[in-house]
Amino acid sequence: ERTAGRYMDRLRARYLPDQTVGEALAELRQSKIKRVRSLYVVSEQDELEGRVDLQDMALAEPETPMSDLLHPVQAVAYLNSTEEDLVKLFDDSRSDSIPVVDQAGKLLGVIRYTNLFQAAEEAATAGIQRMVGASADERALSPALFAVKRRLVWLHINLLTAFLAAAVVGLFESTIAQFTALAILLPVVAGQSGNAGSQALAVTMRGLALKEVSTVQWRAVLSKELKIGIINGSALALTCGLGVWLWSQSPGLALVIAIAMVTAMIMAGIAGALVPMILSRLGQDPATASSIILTTVTDVAGFLAFLGTATGLSSLL
Amino acid sequence: ERTAGRYMDRLRARYLPDQTVGEALAELRQSKIKRVRSLYVVSEQDELEGRVDLQDMALAEPETPMSDLLHPVQAVAYLNSTEEDLVKLFDDSRSDSIPVVDQAGKLLGVIRYTNLFQAAEEAATAGIQRMVGASADERALSPALFAVKRRLVWLHINLLTAFLAAAVVGLFESTIAQFTALAILLPVVAGQSGNAGSQALAVTMRGLALKEVSTVQWRAVLSKELKIGIINGSALALTCGLGVWLWSQSPGLALVIAIAMVTAMIMAGIAGALVPMILSRLGQDPATASSIILTTVTDVAGFLAFLGTATGLSSLL
Structure with a gap:
C-alpha cells in the first residue's frame, strides 16, 4: 500500500523559533513553494516545535520572533503511515496540511490535503469491494x-x-x-x-x-x-x-x-x-x-x- | 438537499483591486477570520474579480496594489449549488476554497473545503445505497x-x-x-x-x-x-x-x-x-x-x- 512518503513534499527550508517573521518570509520567498497556509517550525535539532500560520505572519511586524506566533500541531504522520491513516488524520484534525516526522520527532516534510483527494475518495469507496469479497486493492484494470x-x-x-x-x-x-x-x-x-x-x-x-x-x-x-x-x-x-x-x-x-x-x-x-x-x-x-x-x-x-x-x-x- | 448556503462563510470584509496589500491586511486583521490561504477581490459593484494568495501578500511590499497579485478564479459556486456540485467543484479544481457568487457574478461568500469533508465522504459512499435501491438521502437513523x-x-x-x-x-x-x-x-x-x-x-x-x-x-x-x-x-x-x-x-x-x-x-x-x-x-x-x-x-x-x-x-x- 502507498504510504506517507508518496504524498509528502520534502522540506526545502527550515524555520526556527528564534527567527523573525521577516527572515522566515525571506526564506519562504527563496523556497518557491506555492500557496501554503502554515509553516512548520523546528528546533536546532530539526524536531517539530509547532505551526505558524501565514496569516499571522502577514499581519505581524517583521521583527516579531516566530516563537510568538507558534501554535501546537494537532496531528502528525510518519513515513510509514498508510493512505488510510492519512485520510483518517485529515478527517479527525480538519487540517489542510499535516507534518510528517520520524520516530525521533524530526520534521521530514509536509502532506497537503489536496494531494490526498484521490486517496480519500478511494478509501471511502473501498467498502463496496470488501463487502463482496474483492480486495480493496483491486482496480478496474488490474x-x-x-x-x-x-x-x-x-x-x-x-x-x-x-x-x-x-x-x-x-x-x-x-x-x-x-x-x-x-x-x-x-x-x-x-x-x-x-x-x-x-x-x-x-x-x-x-x-x-x-x-x-x-x-x-x-x-x-x-x-x-x-x-x-x-x-x-x-x-x-x-x-x-x-x-x-x-x-x-x-x-x-x-x-x-x-x-x-x-x-x-x-x-x-x-x-x-x-x-x-x-x-x-x-x-x-x-x-x-x-x-x-x-x-x-x-x-x-x-x-x-x-x-x-x-x-x-x-x-x- | 443541503446547498452552498449552508457551507458558506459570509463575507466580513471587501477587498478591492486598487487597495494596497497593507490596507487589505489591515482589513483582514479587523475581520478576525482565521487561517485563510487566499482573499477574493471584488469590483466596486461587488463582482468577483479574482483571488490573491496570502503568501504573495506576505512577501509583497505593503504599498503593492492588490491588482498586481490577482489570479483568475478557477471555479465558482452558486447559492443553490448542491453538496454534490460542491464536492465535484473541489475535486476538479483541487482548490481548498471556492467563492460563492450570485447570478450577476457578485461575491456572496466563500466555502472552505474543510467544511465539506463530511459531505465529500457522504457523496463518495452514496453508491452503496443506490445500488440496492435505497435512496442516498437515507441515514442509519432516518x-x-x-x-x-x-x-x-x-x-x-x-x-x-x-x-x-x-x-x-x-x-x-x-x-x-x-x-x-x-x-x-x-x-x-x-x-x-x-x-x-x-x-x-x-x-x-x-x-x-x-x-x-x-x-x-x-x-x-x-x-x-x-x-x-x-x-x-x-x-x-x-x-x-x-x-x-x-x-x-x-x-x-x-x-x-x-x-x-x-x-x-x-x-x-x-x-x-x-x-x-x-x-x-x-x-x-x-x-x-x-x-x-x-x-x-x-x-x-x-x-x-x-x-x-x-x-x-x-x-x-
Missing part, C-alpha cells in the same frame, strides 16, 4: 490474475455457505417433490429477502463508516429495521400473494408465500443491520465480506420461512 | 417511514424481476419434478454467480466512480472479467463438482453442476462489468439499482445454465 487470487478465496467461502443454504432446502425435499411450484417460487422469496437485507446492510454500513451511528445505538437501528420490515414485508406479501394467486389459482399457495414474505423480510432487515454492527464490534471493517455473510442469512431465512410455512400448511396447497 | 417510501418502490421492481427469474425455473418444471436434487442445488449455482457478478460490479463501479476507467475501455474490462470468469469458474466447478459427487454419489449430477458453474460464473462476471458501464453510457449514475439489475441477470444465468444443462444431460442423472 491484471486478471491479481483479481483472481483475491476473489477466489471468498468465492470458495461463498460456496460453503451456499451448500449450507442448500442443506436447508434439502430438509424439505419431500415437500418439494410433492409440490414443484415451491421450487419455482423459492428464488422469489430468497431474492426479496436478499434485496431487503442488502438495503438495511447498505444504510447501516454507510452510517457506521460516516460515524453517523455507532454500535451502541443498535437498539435504535434494529427498531427502525423491524418497523421497515413489517411495513415493506406486508406490502410485498400483499402484492406477491395476489400475483401468485393469479398465476397458480391456489389461494393456499398465495397465503403460504405471503406469510413467508413478511417473515423473511423482517428477518432480512434485522440481519442486514446486525451483520455490519457485529463485524464492527469484533474490530473488523463493517464491510468485510458482509454481503457474503448476509446472503447466507437471507437465503436460509427465505428458504426456512417459505418451505417451513408450506410444510406446516401443506393441507392448503 | 425515520422508518422515510426509509419505507424509498425502498418499497425498488423492492416492488425487484419482485417483478424475481418473477421473471422464477418463470425461467418454471420452464424446467418437468425436469425438477423428476430430479428433486436439482431444486436443492439451484441456489448454489445462483448464489455463486450472484457473488461473482457482484465482485465484477463492485470493482467496475468503483473504477468508474474514481474515473480510473471509462466506458470507452469496455473491451479491456470485459476481457479481464472473461479471464477471471474462466479461471475462477473452472476452480469453483472443480470444488463444487467434487462436493456434489461426494454428497449425491452421482457423477452425472456433479458434471452437470460443474458445467453450469463455469458457464454461469463467466456470464455473471461479464454482466457485472456491463451493468454499470451501460448505466453510465445511458447517463445514469452507474450505481443506480445496479445490484437489483445484476441479481436478475445472474439468477437467470444460473438457472438457465444449471437447469438447461441438466435437461440436456438428463440421461446421466
Whole structure:
C-alpha cells in the first residue's frame, strides 16, 4: 500500500523559533513553494516545535520572533503511515496540511490535503469491494490474475455457505417433490429477502463508516429495521400473494408465500443491520465480506420461512 | 438537499483591486477570520474579480496594489449549488476554497473545503445505497417511514424481476419434478454467480466512480472479467463438482453442476462489468439499482445454465 512518503513534499527550508517573521518570509520567498497556509517550525535539532500560520505572519511586524506566533500541531504522520491513516488524520484534525516526522520527532516534510483527494475518495469507496469479497486493492484494470487470487478465496467461502443454504432446502425435499411450484417460487422469496437485507446492510454500513451511528445505538437501528420490515414485508406479501394467486389459482399457495414474505423480510432487515454492527464490534471493517455473510442469512431465512410455512400448511396447497 | 448556503462563510470584509496589500491586511486583521490561504477581490459593484494568495501578500511590499497579485478564479459556486456540485467543484479544481457568487457574478461568500469533508465522504459512499435501491438521502437513523417510501418502490421492481427469474425455473418444471436434487442445488449455482457478478460490479463501479476507467475501455474490462470468469469458474466447478459427487454419489449430477458453474460464473462476471458501464453510457449514475439489475441477470444465468444443462444431460442423472 502507498504510504506517507508518496504524498509528502520534502522540506526545502527550515524555520526556527528564534527567527523573525521577516527572515522566515525571506526564506519562504527563496523556497518557491506555492500557496501554503502554515509553516512548520523546528528546533536546532530539526524536531517539530509547532505551526505558524501565514496569516499571522502577514499581519505581524517583521521583527516579531516566530516563537510568538507558534501554535501546537494537532496531528502528525510518519513515513510509514498508510493512505488510510492519512485520510483518517485529515478527517479527525480538519487540517489542510499535516507534518510528517520520524520516530525521533524530526520534521521530514509536509502532506497537503489536496494531494490526498484521490486517496480519500478511494478509501471511502473501498467498502463496496470488501463487502463482496474483492480486495480493496483491486482496480478496474488490474491484471486478471491479481483479481483472481483475491476473489477466489471468498468465492470458495461463498460456496460453503451456499451448500449450507442448500442443506436447508434439502430438509424439505419431500415437500418439494410433492409440490414443484415451491421450487419455482423459492428464488422469489430468497431474492426479496436478499434485496431487503442488502438495503438495511447498505444504510447501516454507510452510517457506521460516516460515524453517523455507532454500535451502541443498535437498539435504535434494529427498531427502525423491524418497523421497515413489517411495513415493506406486508406490502410485498400483499402484492406477491395476489400475483401468485393469479398465476397458480391456489389461494393456499398465495397465503403460504405471503406469510413467508413478511417473515423473511423482517428477518432480512434485522440481519442486514446486525451483520455490519457485529463485524464492527469484533474490530473488523463493517464491510468485510458482509454481503457474503448476509446472503447466507437471507437465503436460509427465505428458504426456512417459505418451505417451513408450506410444510406446516401443506393441507392448503 | 443541503446547498452552498449552508457551507458558506459570509463575507466580513471587501477587498478591492486598487487597495494596497497593507490596507487589505489591515482589513483582514479587523475581520478576525482565521487561517485563510487566499482573499477574493471584488469590483466596486461587488463582482468577483479574482483571488490573491496570502503568501504573495506576505512577501509583497505593503504599498503593492492588490491588482498586481490577482489570479483568475478557477471555479465558482452558486447559492443553490448542491453538496454534490460542491464536492465535484473541489475535486476538479483541487482548490481548498471556492467563492460563492450570485447570478450577476457578485461575491456572496466563500466555502472552505474543510467544511465539506463530511459531505465529500457522504457523496463518495452514496453508491452503496443506490445500488440496492435505497435512496442516498437515507441515514442509519432516518425515520422508518422515510426509509419505507424509498425502498418499497425498488423492492416492488425487484419482485417483478424475481418473477421473471422464477418463470425461467418454471420452464424446467418437468425436469425438477423428476430430479428433486436439482431444486436443492439451484441456489448454489445462483448464489455463486450472484457473488461473482457482484465482485465484477463492485470493482467496475468503483473504477468508474474514481474515473480510473471509462466506458470507452469496455473491451479491456470485459476481457479481464472473461479471464477471471474462466479461471475462477473452472476452480469453483472443480470444488463444487467434487462436493456434489461426494454428497449425491452421482457423477452425472456433479458434471452437470460443474458445467453450469463455469458457464454461469463467466456470464455473471461479464454482466457485472456491463451493468454499470451501460448505466453510465445511458447517463445514469452507474450505481443506480445496479445490484437489483445484476441479481436478475445472474439468477437467470444460473438457472438457465444449471437447469438447461441438466435437461440436456438428463440421461446421466
